[in-house]
Amino acid sequence: MPQRGFRPGPPDRADGLSASFAASYAGIIAFMAVATEGSFSKAGERLGIGRSAVSRNVLKLETQLSTRLFLRTTRTTQLTREGERFFENCHQGVAHIVEAMNDMLELRLGPPSGLLRISATAGFGRKVVAPLLSKFSAAYPDISLDLVLDDRPTDFAAGNIDVAFRNGRIEDSSIVAKQLIPMQMAVCASPAYAARHGLPSTLEDIARHECINTRIAGARILEWEFKVEGHVRKVVPAARLTFNDPELVLAAVLDGLGIAQMAGYQACDRIARGELVIAMGRYAPDDRGHYICYLSRQHLPSRIRVFVDFMTEEIRALNLHCLADFYTDYSTTGYRSFR
Template structure:
């Protein structure tokens, strides 16, 4: 009986030993280096992130490729990209690496002490400049051992491939894979300068827009932003013929302030200028009411303390800012929309 059992389980036991042996041989450092190069798409940047030299990065990758018997990266003088085999290995390794990093962070949190480490944050350009960037300085005063990297982009950053911890997004979020915390409503307000309003008048209905000089915003994708209105409970989009077009929200705002035309601006851009009288709003009764500003992240599990504190800090501070000065006007006129 013993002989039969040994023969039955022998190959399986050898397979386990071989797997463990291969795991020890394929070092953790080499796999971490691989993950860093895959994320940064650069040997030099991966070295900076890991705190090692470029030559060490190259050696670790070469050792890993030899051990696996396959080429993981296609390299030129200008770019580094994963091969097909590299993509498969990356997708297989990343959950395990993330689990190890989460475990390390959790143990650090259990030991107490101040929060520390890097937070990678993404935001749309306009909201990031106006709202997020000034608050980062306040957060750093409270938690000086937390480093923050803020990336401004008008395209949705990818949490996984871009290594993003927290993203601020505007408008509507329909991705079931992420947790989206609503911060404040996002009011889109049609605005003009008092000088423009005096010279050209203001539109009263969507049908009037074609008679006015429009200032448009172009996304980094190349798409032109379509103005949105709510008419008789239905969403109506308007693509105006532009007098001026910019790919920067601040330039759109400046052109409106200079009296060059009208534009639909986010409330956080327009509120201070409306309150001071530098801008006037119109067609408030047609403003869309289903857009919001969101703070987004992937999971609540094993969240490091620096991330949890950052989320709580941002939700509280942004909600106390005066970013919705036109809300009362929009709400009071909304019932009279025709």
């Protein structure tokens, strides 16, 4: 029972507008189907609803417009003059809606096309992702590619990013993160440096060496990470040199200027050619990865789907998870001669 003296306020205008729009939309769809098919029964079959539902929706629309749209007899259903005018005015709008829906289905189910915006960390992007893009473009010429190199965490919305490559550990549960390969980390030096100075065998030994650090986004120095007796240990050594580009770190190590911890994708080919040697391999972390990330598995556009599949196959075939193939820990055996 309403309280004495209580007078209900006017209905919520937003709710009224929503209800009006819903009724109009259903009525217009029913009206267009009847006008196209020439009968309420055939319109119901086309829309997958009963004849009576079609009739109710059209009647509500006529009431809302205060206009009779059809002349109905037991044998025929014809548009009134007002109905013909309304049909012509609605036809273009409905055609645009159908075109928009078909366009969305084409993105999902049709040949891959459109712009694909990709984010990757600077090192992995230059070394691994960028060299594969020409092959992808040859396979999918209707997809345009925009690669952004950025070491900061990916903001998919602000950056309009479709796919991101990320390294390390993914803690964001709001994205889909597919591991491409485990991420190996190794303390590396040139054979010349190892011959002159030896190599560290413990975390404490690192302080006695010339170290080269990497500065990442936000001006933070990237920690050297190790796994000691099952626990993660991080070290930020005093550095002789610091760079904000992994390629410059690699170049300095190759020049014999010091030691650095770097990812396997940077070092594997150099180790295979004898240009780098590994130290402290027994302390290498084993719970990191290289990931390809996107926002949702549902309703994935075909351009994203084929790119993820292509990159997964191609990167796994590169044998970037390879440090064990060349592993000799010279920090324990000593390095005495060049290869």
